[in-house]
Amino acid sequence: MANKKEINETTKSFKEKTVEFFKKYSIISYIVIGIALFFLSMLLTAQMKTISNTEELIAGKREAQLADELLTLQHEYDALKDKYVASEKIVEEYKNNSSTNDTLISSMKKEIDTLAALAGTTNLKGEGIVITLTDGTKSSVEINSNNLVHDSDVLTLVNELKAAGAEAISVNDQRIISTSAIRCVGPVIQVNYQKVATPIVIKAIGNAQYLESAMNIKNGIVDLLKGTAGIGITVVRQSDVMIPKFDGVLSFRNATESK
16 A cells, blocks of 8 residues: 555656646747747848838839939920921011022022032133143253243142132143142143143133233243243233133042031
């Protein structure tokens, strides 16, 4: 009987300790789980706040970008509208004043004709002078390179005519323009890359009396060519000098308009 009693007490003691153990460690588990849940909720809250701030930042950037684009489009629209209004006014003026249109067209045509003449793209006629150059007429023994017409002689005469106010010049019917070249290639003179030979005929349109006086001035180019070089040269005044248009290519490869 004593053993049974002891066994019962031992069993009772074991049960009480077991219950006490589970109660003790169950509370600790709840505490650990609670702490973990607390930190997890804090992390979730922080993450949600970060996501919210990011969305607000992106939305703000998009709104600012759209505002800038809208402002740019508004400026472009205003500029186009101003151009449209100005164009409408011009069209309306043309519609309401046909006589002004005729005057404007006539003025523009006159300006185009003037520019074409200056550029050398039209045939011209008017009073002026004709200069004829021939090689020296001395005997074959005395003839040397100084008695021949050189490119420098032609170039000097052309420059003197320009300085004297010539409005148009040609050399053996080659129109002289701003890009014309007068040079010697071997024994041949080239004007606008075309060969010219004596007699060389230089025509100039302008005030005939003034041009003739400028050429025949004492100790001028004509006296120099006649006396020193022995070249044959005549200067004749004419009332109706004909000068042809430039027959080459007019174009720019490298030059462009500067604005």
